[in-house]
Amino acid sequence: MSHTATRSPRGLDSSASRFRERALARRRRPWRRALATVLVLAVLAGAGWVLGWTQVLGLRDVEVVGVGGREARRVEQLVDVAPGTPLVRVDTSAVEAAVRQRVTVAEVSVHRSWPGTLVVDVVPRVAAIVVKNPAGRLQVVDATGVAFGTVKKAPKGVPVVTATGSRSMRPEALQAALALLRDLPEDLAGEVSALRVSSADLVTFTLRGHTVIWGGEAEPERKTRVLRALLTTKAKVIDVSAPDTPVTR
Known part of the structure; x- marks a missing residue:
């Protein structure tokens, strides 16, 4: 004799209930995702509004680093940004361009420091020579x-450079003087004084009691080797403008 298993009404009701719950969950899932997306977008929009359109994170202070005193105040005056301007909207490139117009500034970089400071990092120019003009x-x-x-x-x-034979120093003569100090080894360059430039091809200076006729920019290494050897002599004038045939007197 065989028996057929039958499901009780309670079991049938439980299965149907679970089926309906799963179906409802599937129908609700897209709405939940959509609602979550809307909430995230709302939060982002609110944050963007706070950052870009309110003074909550607005400019409160300009900090100049790299220089101090009066020079820092002069640099700060070039930062044409209204207090309270949202920091995220400050055009840092425009601020850099404005500060770079100051002739004493060699390089500048600008960055934001939250919550409300604009930092202006300045590299000042450094004196290499002092030029004595005709006046x-x-x-x-x-x-x-x-x-x-x-x-x-x-x-x-810092050596003083004097132009001779003309009313003012021409750019090429100035470059010749700078090239001399750049090409000389540090131990010699630091002792150069009374630097005179007649032209780009005729630079003279005083070094360790000797008057040195350097000439132009050509062959600086060879000139330096010859000059070192002749500095040990008692010559008052050392001419290394033609290093293969130096002259002393």
């Missing part, structure tokens, strides 16, 4: 040939 004024010039100020007295260790 007797001392003009400070950096290693690239840019004049960026006048002084009453040359800074310590």
Whole structure:
């Protein structure tokens, strides 16, 4: 005799209930995803509004680093950004361009420091030589040939360059003087004084009590080797402008 198993009404009701719950869950899932997406977008939009259109994270302070005192104040005056401007909307490239117009500034970079500071990092020009102009004024010039100020007295260790034979120093003559100091070894360059430039091909200077006729920019290494050897002599004048045939007297 065989028996057929029958499911109780309670079991049938339980299965049907689970089926309906799964079906409802499947129908609700897309709506939940959509709602979550809407909430995320709303949060992002709110954050963007706070960042870009309110003063919550607006400009409160300009910090100048790399220089101090009066120079820092002059740089800060070039930062034309209204207080309260959302920091994220500040055009840092425009600020850099404005600060770079100051002749004493060699390089500049600008970055944001949250929550409300704009940092202006300045690299100032450094004096390489001081040029004595025809009126007797001392003009400070950096290693690239840019004049960026006048002084009453040359800074310590910075040689004074005088143009001879003309009313003012021509650019090529100025470059010849800078090339000399760049090409000389540090131990010699630091002792150069009374640097005179007649032309780009005739640079003379005083070194360890000797008057040195250097000439132009050509063959600096060979000239240096010859000069070192002749500095040990008692010659008052050392001419290495033609290093293969140096002259002393």
